[in-house]
Amino acid sequence: MAKIACFVEKYNFSDPREEEALQNFKFTAENLSHKFTFLFRHDIPEIPKYDAVFIRATTDPLYTSYIVSKTAWEQGLKVVDDPQSIQICGNKIHLYALFKKHDVPRIPTVFLNKDQLHHKRLLDIFETFGKPVVVKAPYTSFSKYVEKVACETSFREVAKRFFKKSDVLAVQKFMPTAFDWRVGVLNKEVLYVCKYMIPKGRWKHGAKLRGKPTFIWGRTVALKKENAPATLKEVALKACSVIGKGLYGVDIKEVNGDYVVVEVNDNPSIYARYEDLRNKDLYEKIIAYLVN
Amino acid sequence: MLVVSNIDLTTDLPIVKPSAFLESSAKDFTLNINNDYRYLKTGYYVSLHAEILGNSVIPSSENVIDANRTPILLLRAAKAGIPTLPYLVTDSVKKIVSNFSFPLVVFAVNPFIYEGFKIAKNVSALYRVVKSLGMNYKFAVCVQPLKGEMISFRSIFGKCEPDREAEKISQKVYETFKIPICKLHVQRVEGKTYLCGLQPLGKEELSQFELKEISEEISRISKQGECFSG
Numbered sequence: 001m002a003k004i005a006c007f008v009e010k011y012n013f014s015d016p017r018e019e020e021a022l023q024n025f026k027f028t029a030e031n032l033s034h035k036f037t038f039l040f041r042h043d044i045p046e047i048p049k050y051d052a053v054f055i056r057a058t059t060d061p062l063y064t065s066y067i068v069s070k071t072a073w074e075q076g077l078k079v080v081d082d083p084q085s086i087q088i089c090g091n092k093i094h095l096y097a098l099f100k101k102h103d104v105p106r107i108p109t110v111f112l113n114k115d116q117l118h119h120k121r122l123l124d125i126f127e128t129f130g131k132p133v134v135v136k137a138p139y140t141s142f143s144k145y146v147e148k149v150a151c152e153t154s155f156r157e158v159a160k161r162f163f164k165k166s167d168v169l170a171v172q173k174f175m176p177t178a179f180d181w182r183v184g185v186l187n188k189e190v191l192y193v194c195k196y197m198i199p200k201g202r203w204k205h206g207a208k209l210r211g212k213p214t215f216i217w218g219r220t221v222a223l224k225k226e227n228a229p230a231t232l233k234e235v236a237l238k239a240c241s242v243i244g245k246g247l248y249g250v251d252i253k254e255v256n257g258d259y260v261v262v263e264v265n266d267n268p269s270i271y272a273r274y275e276d277l278r279n280k281d282l283y284e285k286i287i288a289y290l291v292n
Numbered sequence: 293m294l295v296v297s298n299i300d301l302t303t304d305l306p307i308v309k310p311s312a313f314l315e316s317s318a319k320d321f322t323l324n325i326n327n328d329y330r331y332l333k334t335g336y337y338v339s340l341h342a343e344i345l346g347n348s349v350i351p352s353s354e355n356v357i358d359a360n361r362t363p364i365l366l367l368r369a370a371k372a373g374i375p376t377l378p379y380l381v382t383d384s385v386k387k388i389v390s391n392f393s394f395p396l397v398v399f400a401v402n403p404f405i406y407e408g409f410k411i412a413k414n415v416s417a418l419y420r421v422v423k424s425l426g427m428n429y430k431f432a433v434c435v436q437p438l439k440g441e442m443i444s445f446r447s448i449f450g451k452c453e454p455d456r457e458a459e460k461i462s463q464k465v466y467e468t469f470k471i472p473i474c475k476l477h478v479q480r481v482e483g484k485t486y487l488c489g490l491q492p493l494g495k496e497e498l499s500q501f502e503l504k505e506i507s508e509e510i511s512r513i514s515k516q517g518e519c520f521s522g
Contacts, residue, residue, distance in 0.1 A: 041382065041384075042384035044381045044432065045380055045382065045387070061357045062331060062332075062361075062403035063403070064432050067363050067364060067401060070358065070364045071363065071367060071381075074364075074368065074371065083354075091332075093340070094344075097340070097341070111314070114334075115311040138332065165332055166332040167332065167333050168334075168337050
């Protein structure tokens with residue numbers, strides 16, 4: 001019997017589907033005779049009492065979740081997401097640099113540092129990628145800090161905002177599709193596959209309503225992983241192989257029959273009746289990975 | 293050896309500016325000199341770029357992240373045999389009070405505050421400090437007991453001003469994290485020194501003497517071919 005700590009923050013329980021998925025993890029672990037405890041921020045000193053840590057709170061090298069991950073890792077505990085995965089997936093510059101180095105099929109991307117925010121460089125970018133282009137802050141998650149720009153003025157406005165936190169940004173070719181594939185991968189194996197539909201009239205899965213603070217999300221269409229295209233799964237596994245052996249959600253676009261990786265996320269969303277709809281065994285597989 | 297620096301140095305060796313290095317694919321041992329190695333800042337990206345190129349680099353991008361996150365700094369430092377005091381990462385004042393007695397020294401553990409620390413001498417002060425450094429309880433803080441006197445000093449390649457005791461700890465921190473330029477916060481308790489925190493330096497904080505020291509150290513590393521293991 002293993003003792004598993006699941007590190008969460010209050011917001012993990014605000015969406016009923018996410019809460020249900022968390023309860024599914026607990027139920028599955030306990031069914032397999034393991035102890036499964038939700039660990040909150042004030043419980044961090046208790047980490048050494050557990051055998052494994054499963055992080056569900058949003059990860060980033062600057063968030064508390066990294067402290068949890070690294071503390072567990074340094075103390076020899078099994079941890080998902082491991083610190084290296086957080087370092088790579090939490091910084092899109094790191095991620096795309098590895099994709100380039102290992103020749104992973106990806107959306108055409110260039111990096112821009114603070115000194116390069118000048119007319120000639122921006123002209124070059126628009127000439128190479130066409131208009132509009134997508135400007136991405138390295139710390140993007142949940143479709144935030146990713147903006148589409150079609151002229152130099154808005155490019156400068158977005159870049160200046162993102163440069164406040166990071167000295168390097170990513171700029172990508174705009175490739176609109178009706179949906180993004182999401183391939184869940186654990187320990188170099190495909191765990192689930194679904195389609196994240198893009199809301200009508202938008203260009204990303206999560207979009208802010210104009211003038212309102214609310215976010216709207218596209219539908220999630222799950223399919224049996226066996227029924228997903230083989231090349232899609234190969235591309236997803238190749239992208240994960242340059243990162244590690246943890247739990248990842250790979251976003252892939254299908255353009256003219258080719259699959260290109262948008263990004264690999266550690267700490268992928270798992271909502272009841274969305275990601276798990278056609279692959280119910282994902283809970284068992286993640287628990288088994290944590291305790292083995 | 294490639295020396296990438298955002299600081300104007302007087303060494304005879306050629307110095308590459310960070311922005312030029314980030315565009316290059318030069319393959320060689322890389323010594324990344326920067327006054328600010330915080331995550332997402334240029335100092336971090338230079339180390340990351342060197343690693344992607346396959347270069348050995350001082351400091352490594354992992355050390356850059358870890359050294360600037362106080363609980364991880366203390367955890368790894370203790371593992372490396374550097375004297376540290378017990379610490380607690382939490383947002384709960386109750387938990388702090390049940391574990392430590394006052395006074396306490398508190399460091400922020402959030403993406404926005406990276407400078408300094410606060411001292412809390414009683415419960416009401418602790419509530420105020422946890423609220424402000426935790427940004428209205430949105431983030432945790434790192435708390436250590438304050439048993440002696442807090443001392444802060446600049447560390448240049450592990451060398452520092454105060455005294456032998458400080459130099460010993462400064463040297464060990466450099467051996468563990470390889471951060472060439474930083475500010476260290478330590479606590480002096482009955483003659484013994486304990487590491488409490490590490491922070492970036494402002495460029496203007498470096499004295500002429502220290503700039504000379506950095507240049508000399510770079511020349512020394514270049515001549516001796518120090519083992520590169522960022």
